[in-house]
Amino acid sequence: MNTTTRFPSSRRAVLAAIATAAIGAAIPAGAFAQAAYPNKPVTIVVPFAAGGTTDILARIIAQALTVEMGQSVIVDNRAGAGGNIGGALAAKAPADGYTLFMGTVGTHAINAALYKKMPFDPVKDFAPLTRVANVxxxxxxxxxxxxxxxxxxxxxxxxxxxxxxxxxxxxxxxxxxxxxxxxxxxxxxxxxxxxxxxxxxxxxxxxxxxxxxxxxxxxxxxxxxxxxxxxxxxTTAKRSPELPNVPTIAEAGVPGYEATSWFGMFAPTGTPAPVLAKLNGALVKVLGQADVKKKINEQGAETYSETPEQFAAFIKTESVKWGKVVHESGASLD
Structure with a gap:
């Protein structure tokens, strides 16, 4: 004997809606936001004026990320104080993946030793994503x-x-x-x-x-x-493909010399791990694209991508090296 209870279609729809609501209530709201990320435009804060190397690289990356992530990626130039104004703005932004920061060797390896007062902590206030380019x-x-x-x-x-x-x-x-x-x-x-x-x-x-x-x-x-x-x-450890006949300073007579201007992408500390992983994956993918590499190489730069852990270790080494150089030079700024 078939004892299956049959409900009118309208009643089944109501029960389905109740079940969906119950499941939704059991899942943290942040999980939905992370799963849907990004669902609105993303901003890259550039701490230097338009037209400079940092800005040029950020715009190349923004254009590629817009296609890759399906949302507009906007560049916001906030110049001043050797990158500290833009850095402070990005550090205090909501840690939701919608504000990124195009950092440099200056903002993350030099300024902490150079400035007597910093408006942000380059290590504690930022989550490294990947280096973007060496120049x-x-x-x-x-x-x-x-x-x-x-x-x-x-x-x-x-x-x-x-x-x-x-x-x-x-x-x-x-x-x-x-x-x-x-x-x-x-x-x-x-x-x-x-x-x-x-x-x-x-x-x-x-x-x-x-x-x-x-x-x-x-x-x-x-x-x-x-x-x-x-x-x-x-100044780099290897010769530049753009000027292959020009030697490095190290091979030309100063062993151990290496100085690279590098640029990398960061998110505010506290950004959810799934969002950071999605951003790193998207950045690594676009940096491997032939057209992106070509555009960056034409600037005399070399594309670079790595894991957040590798980037963090690199920054630590760079901070020690440049901190020593700042100290020995006697340079200091308020």
Whole structure:
């Protein structure tokens, strides 16, 4: 005998709705948000002005992530205080995966040693996702200077202590500290001349008001290609594919020298682990795409991706290295 109770379709719909509501009540609301992430636009805070290397890289990544994640990824430039203004803003944002931060060697490995007061803690306030790119600095000289190689520069600097001036985009910048590291390892006395940005420093270098500069590759390479500046060496451990005939500083006479301007993506600490995993996976995927690699390589940069744990370990090593350089240079900012 069939004892199955049959309910009208309307009653079955009501019971189904009640069951669904009961299941929903048993699952934390955050779980739904994580499963659906992202369901609204994501913002990448860039702590420097539009048009610079950090901004250029962030926009390339944002465009690719928009396609990969199915939501608009927007770049928000918040420049000032060597990246600290943008860093503080991102650190205090809701930890929900909708605010990311394009950090640099400055914001996460230099500033803590350079500034007497920091508006955020680069380790405690951020969850590393992955490095995005490594950018070489390029040691360049005005053609009128009497040195065309690292060995010639060292010999000249030792014969004329305090007579070689090197410009930078400002105190504590990676460009400045690349020079300080060179001074320390090569044991030479050179004079640092800080500028309010890379562009005015390059202008004076082109005018032979300063002799050399350890400039970011993207802003120096055009003048090298035009013959207006002499490429002496790159600051990275490996030669740049964009300038394969230019040696590294280490192989040209300063063993152990390596200085890389790097850029990486972060989320505020407390962002749910599933969201962090989804972001890391999306970033690694887009950084492996041929068109993204091409766009980044054209800037004189090299794409890079890794696990959050690898990135965190790298930052720790970089902080120790650059902290020592800052201390030895005597640089300090309020």
């Amino acid at each position: 070489p600095n390029l040691l360049v000289a005005n053609p009128a200077q009497p040195y065309k190689s690292v060995k010639e520069l060292i010999a000249y600097a030792k014969a004329h202590p305090g007579k070689v001036n090197f410009g930078s985009s400002g105190n504590g910048s990676s460009i400045h500290l690349s020079g300080e590291l060179f001074k320390s390892l090569a044991k030479v006395d050179m004079v640092h001349v800080p500028y309010k940005g890379s562009a005015p420093a390059v202008t004076d270098l082109l005018g032979n008001q300063i002799g050399i500069m350890f400039d970011n590759m993207p802003s120096a390479i055009q003048h090298v290609r035009s013959g207006k500046l002499v490429p002496i060496a790159v």
